[in-house]
Amino acid sequence: MSNPHFYPIGTPGQAWGAAELAQWRARQVRQRSYADDVLTAVDLLRERFDVESYAEVVYGDERFALQAIRSRNWNSALPSVLVTGGVHGYETSGVLGALRFVDAHAESYAGRVNLLVVPCVSPWAYERIQRWNFDAIDPNRSFRTDSPAQESAALMRLVEPLRGQFAAHIDLHETTDTDGSEYLPAVAARDGKPFEPHGIPDGFYLVDDTANPQPAFQQAIIEAVERVTHIAPADAHGGIIGSPLVAHGVIHYAMKELSLCAGISGARYTTTTEVYPDSPQATPEQCIAAQVAVVCAAVEFVG
Ligand SMILES: [Zn+2]
Secondary structure, X not given: OOOOOOOOOOOOOOOOOHHHHHHHHHOOOOOOOHHHHHHHHHHOOOOOOEEEEEEEEEEOOEEEEEEEEEOOOOOOOOOEEEEEXXXXXXXXXXXXXXXXXXXXXXXXXXXXXXXXXXXXOOHHHHHHOOOOOOOOOOHXXXXXXXXXXXXXXXXXXXXXXXXXXXEXXXXXXXXXXXXXXXXXXXXHHHHOOOOOOOOXXXXXXXXXXXXXXXXXXXXXXXXXXXOOOOEOOOOOOOEEOOEEOOEOOEEEEOOOOOOOHHHOOOOOEEEEEEEOXXXXXXXXXXXXXXXXXXXXXXXXXXX
16 A cells, blocks of 8 residues: 555665665756856856855856855945855745845945845756755755755855854745645655655745744844735644744744754844745745745844
8 A cells, every 4th residue: 555645765664775876866857057046146246246166066067156145345344144055955835935135136235234145055956946956855954064965054054154144144045835745754664664745835924943032133134024025823732833823923842942044043043944836825936035035034124
């Protein structure tokens, strides 16, 4: 009998080995171009911003230049804000939202804040519309010392010299229907654990840090996003994806314990955005606009 929730690779109850990883990798199809969508867009920003290739990710014969965009005339007397997108490559509005924010809004904050924007942390996964990297590792559970994920290690090296100087860090994500149909079952299969489904919320929400909650910051962002798209309601258990709501559209995760990207900067104000692109009530354009609204609200809050 087949288990409808079981992923098609591996044996229930047994963690994957090299053969299963190879099977998984063979199923990943390149569907779009990081060079066309991201590097070309970043190139167009070079006249107005400092652009740095901060690392190269290499998988077989594929090489990806990781790029960061900085404010011109960085002034350490000003608050600094870190913006990251594409930690999960399939979460498109985070990548496009980070790029849109820089193009349309970043210059207006010159002299108020320094901005460091990394629009696409995980390019291999961006091209395959995938959550994991080439090694079937989730970069957003891998922001820790001796990280097994090249993407996470590279971002930590970029941020390390500035740790303690950031006032805020906004990490741009999405929660998609494929989280329930593909990625959570894949995690369970990879790790040899049972798959426990939870509902996918219809609407935008934020994840604040359990160890450093900043409710006023989260609320300012929710108010800004509400003008662009709807906020996720509580589910039947009063929460979202298994976590209790602590405020309208806000849940908590332990950022550092879980090795999440939002824990890397040492900033006082951190948040992870979760846009829901599969909502019948939200267009792709609204999802990008919501990400932009978040970054603007966050920068306004600290700047
Ligand atoms: Zn994500």
